[in-house]
Structures are given as C-alpha cells and as structure tokens.
Amino acid sequence: MKLTTENIKRKNPINRNNFFTSQEQINFQIGIGMEYVNKILNQTVVLYQVDREKTKVSDIYSEAKFSDLVFKTPIELNVIYKIDKGELKTYNADTIKGYYVKVGKLTFSIYNKELEENDCDIQRGDYIGIQVTPEHMEYFIVADDGRVNYDNAHTLWGTVPYYRSIVCTTVGDITETENI
Amino acid sequence: MAQPKKYLNFLDIKEQSEGNERRYESLKNIMENSTFLPKPVEYKDIDAAFKDWVENGLKISYKEKILPTMVLYSNQRFTEYSQTWKYVDENKNLILNFKTITRENNPQYGKIQSGLWNIPGNRFYLMKKQIVLDDNGSESVLALKMRQPMAVDLLYKVSIYTTNFETINDFNKLVNDRFKARQDYIFPNGHAMPMTLENISDKSSYELEDRQFYSQSFDIKVMGYVLTEEDFRVEEQPLKLGVKFQHGILEKRKPEIEIEELEFDPCGEGRQLTPEEAEIEKKLGKRPKMSFMQLSIDFPRGSTAVTFETDTDFTVDNVEKCNIRKAYVSINGGITAGAESFSVKNGDTLEFIIYPANNTKTSKLLLNVHKILNVEQ
Numbered sequence: 001m002k003l004t005t006e007n008i009k010r011k012n013p014i015n016r017n018n019f020f021t022s023q024e025q026i027n028f029q030i031g032i033g034m035e036y037v038n039k040i041l042n043q044t045v046v047l048y049q050v051d052r053e054k055t056k057v058s059d060i061y062s063e064a065k066f067s068d069l070v071f072k073t074p075i076e077l078n079v080i081y082k083i084d085k086g087e088l089k090t091y092n093a094d095t096i097k098g099y100y101v102k103v104g105k106l107t108f109s110i111y112n113k114e115l116e117e118n119d120c121d122i123q124r125g126d127y128i129g130i131q132v133t134p135e136h137m138e139y140f141i142v143a144d145d146g147r148v149n150y151d152n153a154h155t156l157w158g159t160v161p162y163y164r165s166i167v168c169t170t171v172g173d174i175t176e177t178e179n180i
Numbered sequence: 181m182a183q184p185k186k187y188l189n190f191l192d193i194k195e196q197s198e199g200n201e202r203r204y205e206s207l208k209n210i211m212e213n214s215t216f217l218p219k220p221v222e223y224k225d226i227d228a229a230f231k232d233w234v235e236n237g238l239k240i241s242y243k244e245k246i247l248p249t250m251v252l253y254s255n256q257r258f259t260e261y262s263q264t265w266k267y268v269d270e271n272k273n274l275i276l277n278f279k280t281i282t283r284e285n286n287p288q289y290g291k292i293q294s295g296l297w298n299i300p301g302n303r304f305y306l307m308k309k310q311i312v313l314d315d316n317g318s319e320s321v322l323a324l325k326m327r328q329p330m331a332v333d334l335l336y337k338v339s340i341y342t343t344n345f346e347t348i349n350d351f352n353k354l355v356n357d358r359f360k361a362r363q364d365y366i367f368p369n370g371h372a373m374p375m376t377l378e379n380i381s382d383k384s385s386y387e388l389e390d391r392q393f394y395s396q397s398f399d400i401k402v403m404g405y406v407l408t409e410e411d412f413r414v415e416e417q418p419l420k421l422g423v424k425f426q427h428g429i430l431e432k433r434k435p436e437i438e439i440e441e442l443e444f445d446p447c448g449e450g451r452q453l454t455p456e457e458a459e460i461e462k463k464l465g466k467r468p469k470m471s472f473m474q475l476s477i478d479f480p481r482g483s484t485a486v487t488f489e490t491d492t493d494f495t496v497d498n499v500e501k502c503n504i505r506k507a508y509v510s511i512n513g514g515i516t517a518g519a520e521s522f523s524v525k526n527g528d529t530l531e532f533i534i535y536p537a538n539n540t541k542t543s544k545l546l547l548n549v550h551k552i553l554n555v556e557q
Binding site: 050052055057059060061062063064123124125126141142143145147148 | 224227228231251253254256257258259260261262263265271272273
C-alpha cells in the first residue's frame with residue numbers, strides 16, 4: 001500500500017459529556033463489565049465466521065451450498081446471551097400437519113472490545129454455536145449483526161458505542177451443521 | 181440559396197435479413213456453439229439472461245457511475261453481501277442508487293403457445309436426421325428427436341432505488357421505450373423468449389419523519405419454456421443402403437389371407453338386406469339362404485397392402501381393425517373407398533391398403549362377409 005496522507009483515516013476526538021467522565025473512567029467501567037462477563041458469568045458462544053472471499057457462490061443466484069461454505073477458525077466469545085422459548089409449529093399451517101418445535105431466537109450482547117481483542121467481526125450470515133449440553137451444540141445464523149449501535153442504550157453515558165446486540169435465528173436445515 | 185450539409189448522414193450499409201431469412205437466422209442462433217440439437221434451457225439460464233438484459237439493456241447512471249444491479253433471487257442470509265460488498269458503507273449497509281431483480285418463486289404454466297396445453301404422452305418428435313461416420317467406417321443415420329418444451333411464465337420485478345427524481349424519470353422512460361412495441365426479448369442459450377411489461381408501481385418512501393428516497397418497480401413477465409437434457413434423444417440407425425436381407429425374409433412380409441366359415445350370422449336376425457338381395461327375396465317369396473364367413477388378413481410389420489382375386493360373390497357387412505388407423509379398399513382398380521361395407525362379384529380384384537397405428541407391430545383386418553346360397557332354387 002502506498003503511504004500517503006490519503007490512506008490515514010481521520011479521527012476526531014469525542015469530548016461530549018466529559019464533565020463527569022473521562023476516557024480513563026470509561027475504560028475502567030468497561031473493564032469491570034468485561035470482568036463480570038468473562039470471569040463471573042462465563043457465558044460463551046462460538047463464532048463461525050463465513051470466509052466471504054474463499055466461499056464459492058453460484059454465478060447467478062450468489063448462493064452457496066453449505067458444503068461450499070468456508071469458515072474461518074472458530075472463536076469462543078464471552079457474551080451475555082438469551083435463548084427464547086421454543087415454539088410448537090407446523091410446516092403446513094393450512095392442515096396443521098408436520099409438527100416441529102422451533103428453537104427460540106438467540107440474542108446476545110457482546111463488548112466491542114471483546115471483538116477487537118479476538119480480532120474478529122460478526123456479520124449477517126455468520127454461524128453461532130452454543131454448547132447447550134455436553135453432547136449437543138445448537139447452531140444459529142446471525143440475522144442482525146447489531147452494527148448500528150449509536151443509540152443511547154449502546155453508548156456509555158452518551159459518549160461512544162461500547163457493545164453490540166446480536167440477533168440470531170435457528171438454522172434452516174439442522175443436518176447441515178452436524179459436521180461443522 | 182441551398183446551404184451545405186453540416187453533418188454526415190449515417191448510411192445503413194450492413195445487410196440485414198428479413199422475413200423467412202430472419203427466422204432461419206434465429207434458428208441458427210439456437211444451434212450456435214452447440215451439437216446438432218438445440219441447447220437445453222432451464223430456469224437458471226432464463227434468470228441469467230434476464231440479469232444480463234437488466235444490466236445491459238437497462239443501463240442507467242447517476243453522478244457518472246452506472247447503477248449496480250443486485251440480483252436478489254435467494255434468501256440465504258449472506259447472499260446479498262456477496263453481491264453488495266462493493267456498494268456498502270462502513271456499517272455494511274447498501275448505499276442508495278441501485279437496481280434490484282427479484283423473481284416470484286412459483287412459476288406458472290406458460291402462455292407462450294397462447295395458453296394451449298402440450299400434446300399428451302410426452303412423445304419424442306423427430307427434428308433432424310444426420311448421416312455420421314462410425315468408428316468402423318460405416319455410415320449411419322443419427323435421428324435427433326426432442327420432446328415438446330414445457331411452457332412457463334416467470335414473473336420478475338425490476339426495481340430502482342434512487343434519491344434523484346431525474347434518474348427515476350430516465351429509468352421509467354428507458355423501460356417504457358423497451359416495451360413500446362408490446363414485447364421485448366431475451367435469448368437464453370439462443371432461444372428467443374418474449375417479455376411483456378405487466379405493471380409499474382411506485383414504492384417510494386413518503387413518510388414525513390422517515391428517510392426519503394424514490395423507488396419504482398416494474399413487473400415483467402417472461403413467457404419462456406424449459407427444455408432439459410432429458411428432453412433430447414439421439415437414436416443411431418444403420419444407413420438403409422448397406423442393409424442386406426437374407427433369403428426368405430421378404431416372403432414373410434406378405435400378408436396372409438384366411439377364410440373361416442361360420443355357423444351363425446354375426447349380424448343377427450335383424451340383418452338388413454342389400455337391394456339386390458331384397459329383389460331375390462321378392463322373387464323367391466322367402467328370405468334367401470345365406471352362408472357366413474370371416475375373412476382375415478394378417479399384415480406383418482412393414483406390410484401395408486394386399487391384392488387378391490375373388491372366386492365368388494359376397495357382401496362385406498362390417499370390418500374390424502386391429503392396429504390400423506385407416507383402411508381403404510379398391511375394387512378392380514376403381515376409386516378407393518374406406519373399407520366399411522361393400523359387395524363384390526366373382527372375378528373382382530380387391531386391393532386393401534392400410535395405415536397402421538403402430539408401425540412396429542403387426543396389423544389385422546377382419547371382414548365379416550355373407551353370400552347367398554339358394555339363388556337358383
């Protein structure tokens with residue numbers, strides 16, 4: 001890459017709401033929060049990032065078979081997660097035939113710093129695994145990657161965004177993820 | 181005073197085909213870079229051709245950049261990103277001013293042949309015969325057959341999303357211009373498929389307290405057809421010139437005629453007499469005595485005609501046909517008529533000509549006949 005001033009991303013300092021909070025204080029609060037999540041709660045999910053460069057997709061439909069998906073090295077991330085209650089449904093809603101229990105939606109919150117430390121990112125379409133029992137890992141697909149987190153809830157005292165809320169749905173074909 | 185011309189006129193010096201010649205040219209396009217048979221065409225090919233048509237036929241630019249076309253056929257979650265990654269902001273959100281293509285995933289039976297249904301039976305039809313040289317040096321005929329294509333209507337929706345009113349005007353003009361003569365065409369694998377513009381709808385965001393942008397959707401119906409690889413068949417047959425028949429084979433191809441006398445009248449008591457027989461009945465004062473026979477003619481495969489001479493008078497009451505579509509009879513070389521009911525005199529020459537329903541099977545003609553025995557009595 002050519003080293004010019006054009007390549008340097010301009011950064012503006014954030015000075016709002018700094019009368020009562022300093023950057024050190026923000027870092028301290030995030031540090032306490034991460035310690036709580038990582039060491040006390042100890043809830044983890046496994047992130048399977050789809051390698052979008054190496055994955056071969058169909059020319060016309062831009063669709064990839066599960067066997068053609070290339071994943072980056074799985075990463076275990078500390079999060080606070082919630083799985084909604086399962087729902088009894090039928091494939092044929094008209095005749096109420098073909099019962100199945102749909103696994104509830106997975107939502108989890110993750111510190112931006114956790115992603116930075118693990119040098120990864122979560123994108124729509126990535127796979128998330130949760131070890132629900134010692135034998136069984138349940139898989140989900142990221143539907144909302146929580147990238148736009150400028151709202152008040154996701155910023156610490158209205159300063160900078162510091163965590164993301166991810167929404168995932170259950171995978172369409174469970175058999176696909178058996179040998180993930 | 182006449183002024184000199186400021187600009188040169190464009191001369192159309194390229195010869196273009198018209199009429200039947202143009203039709204043959206279209207057929208040639210289907211066969212281009214192909215075998216003797218046309219190329220198969222499936223949904224995937226039609227989708228690809230439609231995408232090309234939108235990308236190249238409906239090209240539009242804004243701020244000196246051509247609007248990208250996103251093909252949103254699949255609902256796989258990361259699919260969109262594999263196309264849109266070049267046109268997203270730092271939050272991976274799609275940047276405005278782009279076109280999209282979607283398709284209803286429930287194509288219906290098509291109207292390309294005016295809504296008519298295919299011929300039942302899914303038969304293969306002979307399209308072409310090609311003489312080829314085999315490895316052993318002998319020539320054979322390749323019979324190229326195909327089934328009737330399956331007509332299908334595909335409903336596409338082309339949408340444009342833009343922040344500029346002029347762009348939406350230009351795009352609307354562009355699409356309407358393509359369909360001003362009712363139809364436009366796409367050519368998946370060389371097959372011409374007509375398209376019609378069904379509807380134009382406005383999907384712009386008019387919320388007072390929301391993001392504002394213009395959006396127009398164009399519903400386009402492609403009247404296409406599907407030809408899969410299974411719809412083609414190539415049959416190799418030996419060239420007839422090189423085939424030799426063994427002695428005796430030809431004799432077996434001659435029809436066999438058998439006559440069987442019956443004890444009963446197959447037409448029953450209510451038989452209607454011919455005018456001549458009615459006259460005899462009148463002369464005798466009683467119903468003439470009759471003899472009933474069944475004359476069967478077995479036609480082996482490939483045999484379609486038989487000629488023979490009769491040695492008695494008789495009347496044919498009815499004719500039963502087995503594996504025969506049509507049968508004709510000619511008496512003494514006269515006018516050929518449908519073989520149904522007729523009278524024959526002693527010494528007449530009869531010729532039967534049949535058209536088998538299935539050429540690979542034998543055919544049979546069964547004639548129920550009667551003759552009067554007691555004319556002299």
